[in-house]
């Protein structure tokens with residue numbers, strides 16, 4: 001695990017000394033937007049027009065943020081328009097690598113050995129963490145964005161006429177509700193599990209643990225009254241929650257100590273997870289082998305033996321009960 005400083009790779013674990021043992025996630029460094037006509041988006045510069053075959057998505061199957069982007073590519077029918085490279089599950093002193101294994105593809109576009117090479121190709125003096133997902137522009141040879149919440153919005157709305165625009169996961173009338181749910185879910189659940197897992201003091205861990213389970217209780221209640229988080233229609237808010245929930249019982253309960261209870265013990269959240277897992281094309285984006293091996297083997301400070309647990313034995317293809325709201 002490391003980061004780039006002025007384009008030089010430094011192998012170092014997250015520094016929690018300055019924050020009293022708390023994990024503080026850094027902001028993504030590339031924040032441009034692909035738009036239908038190439039005009040600038042809410043941040044960054046313009047010149048990234050939606051076009052078939054121009055962009056490439058770099059992901060890890062292990063990573064919940066990258067998984068969002070992979071899911072939106074599928075949901076929006078962009079498989080033929082945007083190809084994907086998948087990194088090796090193991091992330092250690094060299095960060096993400098393009099070593100080959102089952103489920104990894106190597107770097108299909110640039111042929112680089114390491115993910116950090118993609119960052120320095122875009123910006124030779126880049127300073128920051130080398131994260132996935134990354135959306136790469138083959139034409140301008142640069143990174144459009146490495147912020148998943150923005151990549152999924154681009155996939156949702158910039159490729160009209162290219163992908164499947166029959167479904168909108170961020171419809172105008174539901175945006176205030178979606179934004180409010182996202183805000184709480186991001187801080188306490190998506191990032192909350194990391195705050196528990198990467199804490200280096202009990203105080204920091206406990207400070208993240210309480211809001212995580214309070215939010216899961218709130219979501220469990222919400223899903224007892226409606227099929228999806230924002231109502232009768234599936235939206236971005238559901239997909240953003242899903243990539244954390246699918247990793248929760250296999251990884252976060254044990255490895256990140258998020259163990260008040262499992263998701264399988266919360267009937268509405270569990271059935272919601274099953275429904276989204278079984279959504280057409282979604283199961284193909286979930287690689288449990290990469291997920292378990294990545295976390296348990298890569299985080300040496302948390303699990304020095306790197307032993308990957310064999311359980312839990314859960315059936316994500318079991319029937320769900322969410323159609324009861326129809």
Ligand SMILES: N[C@@H](CCC(=O)N[C@@H](CS)C(=O)NCC(=O)O)C(=O)O
Nearest residue numbers: 063064065129130131132146147148
């Ligand atoms: N804000 C980013 C976060 C992405 C992120 O943190 N990805 C993790 C993998 S789950 C990563 O690549 N971490 C490498 C590192 O921090 O060095 C997003 O949502 O796209």
